[in-house]
Structures are given as C-alpha cells and as structure tokens.
Amino acid sequence: MDWRSIHSIEEYKVGVIEVSEINTRIDNLVDYIKNRVNAICDDWSIKTILKNQNQIRFSESQIDITKNWKEIKFELFLSRKRRTIDISLNDLRHQTIDKTVEYCDKLLKMGKMNLNYKRMAEGPFEYDASIQEKIFDKKVISLDENAVDLVNDGIQAAIDEGAHRVAGSFFYGNSWITQINSIGLKGEFTRTNLNFRIRAFAKDMYATGESISCSTHLNHGFDVIASGKEAGQICQQAIGGKKGAPGMYNIIIYPKVSTELQAPTPALAMNAYTQKMGLAWLVGRKEGDTIANEKLSVWDDGTMDYGLATAPFDDELVPKQKTLLIDKGVIRTFFNNSSLAKKGNSSTGNAGITVPKPTNTIFSTGDFSLEELMEISEKPTLLITSTWYTRYQSYAPPATLSSLPKDGMFLVKNRGKNLEPVRELRINSDHYHMLKKTKALGKKLKQVSTWLSTSENPVFAPYMLIEDIRMSTGTA
Amino acid sequence: MNEIEEIVEFGLNYAQSNGKQCEYVEIRSEVNDIDTVALINGKLHIGNLPLELTADAFARKSGFNVRIIANGGMGMASNNQVTKNSIMNSIDQAYRIAKRSGDQRKNPIKMSDEPTYEVSWQSSYKINPMDVTLEEKIDFLQEFVEIFKQNRPIEYIHIFVLMSEQRDTFFINSEGSRIRGQIPRVAFTPVIIGIKSGGKNEQSMQTYATSSGWDQLVSWNLREKVEKTVNNLAEIIVNAKAPPEGKIDLILGPNVAGIIAHENCGHPHEADRILGREGAQAGESYLREYEIGYKIGNECVNVFDDPTIPGSYGYYLYDDEGVKARKRELIKDGIFNEMLLNRESAAQFNTHSNAAARAVAYDREPLIRMANTYFAPGDFSLEEMIEDIKLGILMNSFTEWNIDDKRLQSKYVGQEAYLIKDGKLTDTFILKPTLEISSPGLFGSIDAQGKSSTLDWQGAFCGKSEPGQGCRVWTGGPFIRLRNIRLG
Numbered sequence: 001m002d003w004r005s006i007h008s009i010e011e012y013k014v015g016v017i018e019v020s021e022i023n024t025r026i027d028n029l030v031d032y033i034k035n036r037v038n039a040i041c042d043d044w045s046i047k048t049i050l051k052n053q054n055q056i057r058f059s060e061s062q063i064d065i066t067k068n069w070k071e072i073k074f075e076l077f078l079s080r081k082r083r084t085i086d087i088s089l090n091d092l093r094h095q096t097i098d099k100t101v102e103y104c105d106k107l108l109k110m111g112k113m114n115l116n117y118k119r120m121a122e123g124p125f126e127y128d129a130s131i132q133e134k135i136f137d138k139k140v141i142s143l144d145e146n147a148v149d150l151v152n153d154g155i156q157a158a159i160d161e162g163a164h165r166v167a168g169s170f171f172y173g174n175s176w177i178t179q180i181n182s183i184g185l186k187g188e189f190t191r192t193n194l195n196f197r198i199r200a201f202a203k204d205m206y207a208t209g210e211s212i213s214c215s216t217h218l219n220h221g222f223d224v225i226a227s228g229k230e231a232g233q234i235c236q237q238a239i240g241g242k243k244g245a246p247g248m249y250n251i252i253i254y255p256k257v258s259t260e261l262q263a264p265t266p267a268l269a270m271n272a273y274t275q276k277m278g279l280a281w282l283v284g285r286k287e288g289d290t291i292a293n294e295k296l297s298v299w300d301d302g303t304m305d306y307g308l309a310t311a312p313f314d315d316e317l318v319p320k321q322k323t324l325l326i327d328k329g330v331i332r333t334f335f336n337n338s339s340l341a342k343k344g345n346s347s348t349g350n351a352g353i354t355v356p357k358p359t360n361t362i363f364s365t366g367d368f369s370l371e372e373l374m375e376i377s378e379k380p381t382l383l384i385t386s387t388w389y390t391r392y393q394s395y396a397p398p399a400t401l402s403s404l405p406k407d408g409m410f411l412v413k414n415r416g417k418n419l420e421p422v423r424e425l426r427i428n429s430d431h432y433h434m435l436k437k438t439k440a441l442g443k444k445l446k447q448v449s450t451w452l453s454t455s456e457n458p459v460f461a462p463y464m465l466i467e468d469i470r471m472s473t474g475t476a
Numbered sequence: 477m478n479e480i481e482e483i484v485e486f487g488l489n490y491a492q493s494n495g496k497q498c499e500y501v502e503i504r505s506e507v508n509d510i511d512t513v514a515l516i517n518g519k520l521h522i523g524n525l526p527l528e529l530t531a532d533a534f535a536r537k538s539g540f541n542v543r544i545i546a547n548g549g550m551g552m553a554s555n556n557q558v559t560k561n562s563i564m565n566s567i568d569q570a571y572r573i574a575k576r577s578g579d580q581r582k583n584p585i586k587m588s589d590e591p592t593y594e595v596s597w598q599s600s601y602k603i604n605p606m607d608v609t610l611e612e613k614i615d616f617l618q619e620f621v622e623i624f625k626q627n628r629p630i631e632y633i634h635i636f637v638l639m640s641e642q643r644d645t646f647f648i649n650s651e652g653s654r655i656r657g658q659i660p661r662v663a664f665t666p667v668i669i670g671i672k673s674g675g676k677n678e679q680s681m682q683t684y685a686t687s688s689g690w691d692q693l694v695s696w697n698l699r700e701k702v703e704k705t706v707n708n709l710a711e712i713i714v715n716a717k718a719p720p721e722g723k724i725d726l727i728l729g730p731n732v733a734g735i736i737a738h739e740n741c742g743h744p745h746e747a748d749r750i751l752g753r754e755g756a757q758a759g760e761s762y763l764r765e766y767e768i769g770y771k772i773g774n775e776c777v778n779v780f781d782d783p784t785i786p787g788s789y790g791y792y793l794y795d796d797e798g799v800k801a802r803k804r805e806l807i808k809d810g811i812f813n814e815m816l817l818n819r820e821s822a823a824q825f826n827t828h829s830n831a832a833a834r835a836v837a838y839d840r841e842p843l844i845r846m847a848n849t850y851f852a853p854g855d856f857s858l859e860e861m862i863e864d865i866k867l868g869i870l871m872n873s874f875t876e877w878n879i880d881d882k883r884l885q886s887k888y889v890g891q892e893a894y895l896i897k898d899g900k901l902t903d904t905f906i907l908k909p910t911l912e913i914s915s916p917g918l919f920g921s922i923d924a925q926g927k928s929s930t931l932d933w934q935g936a937f938c939g940k941s942e943p944g945q946g947c948r949v950w951t952g953g954p955f956i957r958l959r960n961i962r963l964g
Contacts, residue, residue, distance in 0.1 A: 066573035067552040086523030091538035167755030199756040389878035394679035475962040476917035
C-alpha cells in the first residue's frame, strides 16, 4: 500500500510549502534521514509533522496579535542494542542532519541499555478509515478571514452578557502526520484543530469568567458564541464577591476544572512508564485496586469523535483504541506501548515508543444536570468554574496538592436557587480523596483542553460533585 | 554573514519594498540545540521526560520569526524552512494578518522609540556544556546516584536531569538594529522523593543553572548540597514537629525569598499583565489598580530584576526586541517603582522599554519576562535576625506553592524549616509550615533583609504565554525576616 493512499496530499494541503513541492521535499528529507539512521540503528522510527497553525490573541476586547506557524518537524526514535534516543529535529539543513545523526551514533555507543524498551509493534495493522473523517474538517483550512469574525462573535457574546472587557485566544489549524519505521510500517493522517478560550472581566477586575470551546470540526462541539456567553455570565455573577470562609465544603466543578483535579490520575499516573518507574501517586497500586467512587469510570480513547488527540495510530503505528482505565472505581489497566505491555497482552495504542502518552481522557457521565447537582448536595457547597496553578507537595501517594479557583466561584445557597460569589479560597486535597469523594456526575461530556493545565491532553468531562474538600484562605 | 543571516536580510528588504506600508518590521532567526540526559532511579534516559520535567528535551531547532505592525495591528509568522521563498511567504502573511488585526482595533499598536544597535554579545564561559561528552555528563549524574547506596532510614525515588542548550540568535529590524547573540546554558535539576514505609513522604526539587559554562556548574559542590537535601528529607519525615500556633516571626532563606521575589513582585510588575494583555493566559496584576509610587511594603523592601548579572541563568545583554538590557528596580524602598516593559507596553505608558522582551525560541512571540529577580541585600546577619525572635521559624526551602492570577494571594509550604526559640536557632525540624498570605501583607511584614554575603540564587523555568514559554530565570535573595505571621 502506498503510504499516501489514505488521503491525497492535495486534498489536505497544509500550506507549509507549495503543494506541488510537498511530495518531493518530504520524500527527499525522509529518505535522507532514513538512509543515515538505518546505518546506525537496529530499530528506528521517523515521524514527520507538518503544521500550519494560527492563533489570534485578544485582550481589552481588541486583537493584540495574529500569528501563523509553519513547521516541518521530524521526531526520531533511534535504537541500537536497546540503547535508545528520542530527538526532535526541525533544523532541516543537511549538515545539521548529518551532525545530529553522527552525534546520536556516539550517544548510542556510549549509552546504557534502556530496560523499558524491548521492541516496536510488528504489525501489520488495519486502520479504521472512519477516524480520519472525525478529525479533519476542510472548513477549518479555509477559515482565513472568518477567524477574526469568529473572535468578534465570541467577544460580542461576552459583552452582551455584561462583560466590561474580554481577553482570550483562538487557535486553529491543521497538521499532517506521516510515519515510517524500521519494521516496515507506514501511516499517514491529517487533523484539524480548534481551541477558543475566552475570559470575561467585569469593571470589578476580580469578577471574571472563563469558557472554552474546542473540537476538530467547526460544526461539532465548537461554539464561540456559547463560550462568550458563558464567560460573560460567570463574570457578571461574580461581581461583588467577598472573601470566603475557610473550612470543609462539597465542590461542584465545571468540566474544565477536571483537567486540574481529576484527569491527572488517568492521564499521568496511569501511564505504565510512570507507574513502573515509581514516579506518580499510584505507585504500589495495581489492577483490581479501588481508587475511585464506583460511579466513576475513565477511559483513554484515541478514537473519540472530534477529540483533539484522536488519530488512526500511535507512534508505533499501532491503531489507537478505547481503553478502560478505571472501571466503576477499580483500576482495570494502565495505558502502555508495546514494550511496556505485560506479557501476553498487546499495546493499548499509547506509544510514545519509550514513554507512553495519553490520548483523550474520557470520564463517565451520570444522571444530573448542573442544577440537580446543586440541589442534591447536602453540605455547604461551592460551585467552582475554573482553577489553576495546581501544585503538589509530592508526587508520591496520595499526591497532596493545592489548586487555586481562578474565575467565578460561588457559595451555593437554597440548593442552587441562589449563588453568592466568593473569592480567595484555595482547594487543598489529594487525588485519592477527590476520586473517592466524587459522588455524582453530570449528564453531558464537554471536551476541554486548557492552557498550561496539569493534564496536558484533551479531557472529556461532565460536571462533578466532589464531597468534603478543605478550602483555605490567606491569613494576612 | 552566514546563509541564514543573508536570508533574514533579504526578508527585511522584501518587507520594506513591494508597496507594503509596514510601520515596523523585525525578523529574528535562531539556531537552538538542546540536549537532556537524565538518570531516573539510576536508569539512563535520553529524550523527553514525563511529568512536566522537560518537553522537547533533546532537539535541534532553527527557523525565523517575522513580526510586522501595519494598519495599527500586529502580525507574526514563523517558519523553519529558511529560504527566500518561505521568508517572502511569511512576510506576506504577517503583513496581511497585521492589517486585518488592525481593522479590528480601536487603538493602534505602536512601539516605543529606542536607540538602534549593531552589536554582538555572548555570555562568558570556558567550557560550553554542549561540548561536554555524554560520558562526562553521565559520570556527573552518577555521582548523585551514589548517595543512595548508603543505608538510609527511608526509601527514595530520585531523578537527576541535566539540560544543556545553545541559543544563537540574529535580530534585525526596520529601524536599523543588527544584533547577534550567543548563549549556552546548563541546568541541573535533582528531584528527590523520600518515602517512609507507611507512606509518609517529602519531595524536593531544585534547579542549579548557569550561563557561565560547564565549569561553573561543576564548581558548585552540588554533591554536598544534594546529600544535605537527602538527609534533610529523612529528618523531616521522621522527626519534624508541628508548627507553633499563633503569631510568630519567620525568617525565609534565599531559596524562599527568591520564589517570593519572582511570584509576588516580578510577575505583578509585568506591564502586559497590568495592561490586561495576559488576561486569559498568565493573568493580570493587582497593581492594575495602582500607579507608580504606590506603597507596596515596608521601607526596607527592595526587589530588583537584572538580566546583566554575569553567569546568571536569565542572562542577556540585548532583549529580543533589540533593546539594551539594564537592571530594573521594581520595588524600591517599599514603593512600586518600575514595571517590566517591552516596546509595546512602553509606548502605551509613554516611556521607554527596559528590555524585558524575551522569547524562548524562534517560533515564539517576545513577551515581557523576568530575568534574575531578587530581594536586594540589607544590613543584617542571620544571627542578628534570629537573636530577637522569641518564637519563630527559619524556612530554608519550600515545596508546594501557588499564587492567584492577580498575584495577590500566595501560598508557600516550607520544607527544610527549623524552630527558633528565645533568640536561638534550634535543630528541631518543623513540618510543612504554611505561609498563606497576600502580596501587600507579605511585603508589609518584612522588617529585615540579610547582608549581601547571604545572597544566593536558584534556577527556574518561568511559565507564561500561550503557547507556553518556559523562560530561563534566576530567583534569589538574602535571608529576609517577616514579623507577626500567622501560619495557615
């Protein structure tokens, strides 16, 4: 099968260089690199990433800068006698490639055996052709001038809800990824991406609201106006907030908050590499152990419709799949690659060849609307719309942390009939506690992928009710 | 002039011709090499690491970045294909998107007036860390692994990361500046988690970093420092006592003073935060509501930021907008004295840039960043600070910390902390003393800063912007004393 047969390059022009030049340019570069790494390695993989990405950044309701990035990048995995190197290469001058390969040759001679690397998957594999359709939208490619209009629509929606000023960013673009390896496997896909983040500010600069909209498709789960409205509404509700009282609360978190509080366990700690090396808070826990409330199940799903990390295959060209990580509170498996898969098991399709990577983290849903979650919460309850700056005292169990609610935070009164804005409260907890104390879930999933979040991958999460969280505040 | 520089010059000529009405053009090119070697529990790892330790840890990057102001809007385009065709395409694109952005703006973007320079600069070093062999780097790291071969009362997880890099830059702009920069950096980050059976644990993470070469790093007697940390973690886990209740006095060591200088002073003094430009990213600043001259803290408080400190991790002599670097006196005698400014924000304040614009790579926008932020030394020896404390704590290092996006409400959890009683420093470890305090509350509690002989630094990677830019900085200070603090 020709490695370009899944989709024609012309159809998915990435704009890195002229379409007519792409085939020759990439083929020549890949051949050049392949010939050199083949001479020094037993196993190798060459992943080619062509990016055409754009960002519109805005603040004070005006566009500050519009950016475009074009890049051809190679991610190389090199191995000789199980000594391994991962290297990113975007300096594509032949002399740099030669020098880099020569340097890697020395490193491979001097390095020690990587006991976490055994092999790459052998294949051959069949890829689900329908995945490509779920991650590529031609309309994103031709957004161009309309991107500014979308930004304006989002800004206006926030202002219509009472925002005094608005800041945010709109990322959009496409990537074309091709991969070959020493096993003889080849693959290719293209993906579009959209990520709109908007933060609304009242005249009271401490009253803010933030909302996110992200997808691979303009018409599936992507709505800048809804985001603008949500941000504007939260900031309006947050006006006049007072310093909250420290103590124990139930918290109801927006989907976005899960990227900080809930997703780090399935996205970081349930990585087979992290687990094996003892680098995270699930050290000592194994399949069959209960770590979460029975209402909570979590998947890593590289095939999720419109997921920003969805793709046909991973870095070993193993088909991506949906893997149940936590089954009704119980650890079912850790995501892995071929080398870290347990004997007799196959890879979960999460390579990184040396270190596995999460794809989309998917939480289970429940039966409750946001209003119902507020209604059923029995104890003093805070509605938390966003949080940031999560920091750990230690990655060792139970991963004690604190995290700062950033935008509108509300004391739920009369079972949700009234929301009283509060400020200056800090979440103090740990991942074990929060997973176990997750008592009820919202009905709908929302895809969130936020700026500098603890779990860097896309997360599909519902609203969640978590009980008994200690909130602290400053003493001066 | 090398091939990349010729293409960059060609690009500038192209941008200034062909009928384009550019108000400002700059082009930066960079060649950036990064090597990261790590020993994770003694096992060698070359490449990217999990758990936010490093990304693009082993990379060879080069490319250019064009910024254009046209029609009052700003456009940026970057490409790693350094050819005449690609630079023309990028300039056309940056010009087009700048004009389109300008249509949407009420207030046109301007740059402050600044002198132009034709100059080359570099940091001073003997041994470029990029020239050090892998064997030597592994030997360096292995020395720290040896620490754990002794019998110890607790178990340890240990990660030693060594990141070496070289950044060669060429900057030109439409005003006539031509600036070449060259800086190698090296950073050593030990992450050590001590765990007692039963699960009680403590984690330490430090960064020792320099732009003065490999020889500088290895001269710091790091083995002794790491070994002390290893011993301290065991002491803390096994023997530390609960902090005293009520109001106490608190002495913060250089490590803690440094992070406070960075988080509670440096960040809120960034003009882009004050103007709201980072509102949806790194946040704003509580100083947005105040003018220069606002009293932030006690008169003894001085916090400065200086990119020109030789050997520092945040060292540079010209920023990424071509402005000559100088020391910035952010808090002077307790007063909000100066912001960190780039050319765009300086124009808005009708003043000049103080050279705070930095980009971490060719494909990143230069933004207002700190360099080396520190509490200026005062007149006190540590002994003098301790002698009139009836009940207090000396906090030498910290673990968990965070601060809100206005840089007003902060939290620092102490790690290596000792009880001070009746004017004497005891050897009693205090478990996790927690300072949870506002920035004015903190600066208003300081009554003494240590002598310059106690000034010390640590390396750090400061996160800001979107896409994120982990900017190399130093944080530092002498010992500082806070009075009448109620711990959280």
